[in-house]
Amino acid sequence: MVLWSTIGTVGVPSGSVRLGTEVGAEPFVSGGVDWVTPFCFSAIRCILISRRHGILKFCVLASGSTGNTALLATENTRILIDAGLSMRELRKRLALIGESLEAIDAVIITHEHSDHVGGLPVLARNKTLRAAFYLTHLTEPAIDWGEARPARVERFQAGSAFAIGDIEVQSFSVPHDARDPVGFCFAAQGVRIGIATDLGYVTESIKFHLRRTDVLLLEANHDLDMLKVGPYPWSVKQRVMSRVGHLSNMHVSDYLMQDLDSCTSHLVLGHLSEHNNHPAIVQMIASEALDRRGLATRLSIATQHAPSEVFAF
Helix, strand or coil, rough: CCCCCCCEEHHHHHHCCCCCCCCCCCEEECCCEECCCCCHHHCHHHHHHHCCCCCEEEEECCCCCCCCEEEEEECCCEEECCCCCCCHHHHHHHHCCCCHHCCEEEECCCCHHHHCCHHHHHHHHCCCCCCCCEEECHHHCCCCCCCCCCEEEEEEECCCCCCEEEEEEEEEEECCCCCCEEEEEEEEECCCEEEECCCCCCHHHHHCCCCCCCCCEEEEEECCHHHCCCCHHHHHHHHHCCCCCEEHHHHHHHHHHHCCCCCCEECCCCCCCCCCCHHEEEHHHHHHHHHHHCCEEEEEEECCCCCCCCEEC
């Protein structure tokens, strides 16, 4: 694999090792210096990651208006991000990628809306599971746990950093109409995974936290024209379009054009509205933005009905 991107050119003396060039390729030589094709300076980090013995896996199990959850796993720790699926469906999706619910060590929640926590109370009441449940101090009281709050609940402050097993977790606040919504950056095995869904706009703080991510799951909720003529009541349309609503395709395009880290190798766009967006539109707009930046970032669209590919490092 050629590890290079469009971040400027680098000169190295003739005969030295040149990152970013294919075997047998002719370099451009000027004044005794080989000018190497542009490459991302995190290429060195990518090589070091590839030499590690551990494996990091990330998969979006479901993403959309009716249920959201993703899996992040190392050899020692397995985390679910959100629990918007029923236990039965969650078991099914995990089995499709060779994982089991009983092996999950933690479930970490972004916010209390039903498409992110619909399956949480049942999971928490199941005594055969070992998972602990991580929520912010303000989100946890908003969950309808049933008869009693489960013992395996861990509360954290939005914006704090902590560890779950061998995975480092950095939380950050996002603008959304929930009690205390957060996004996450996870780091393990030298890899960074960013998750930012359910947000009205991309704040400077979010841009900062999403830097240097190897994989980014970002919301692409609606097409503005489809939303305006769609079936939602006007009050709901206003909420979706507000600064505490959801990201539109144009918001995503602007972020990709101006702020996406050029070293992000995989971009997953998710949380598409069933009524107010279409994967083909998202693919077209995002691909155009990436092409205009000259980025080699791989693009995929997460769906409601099936797991994404498993990104393994």
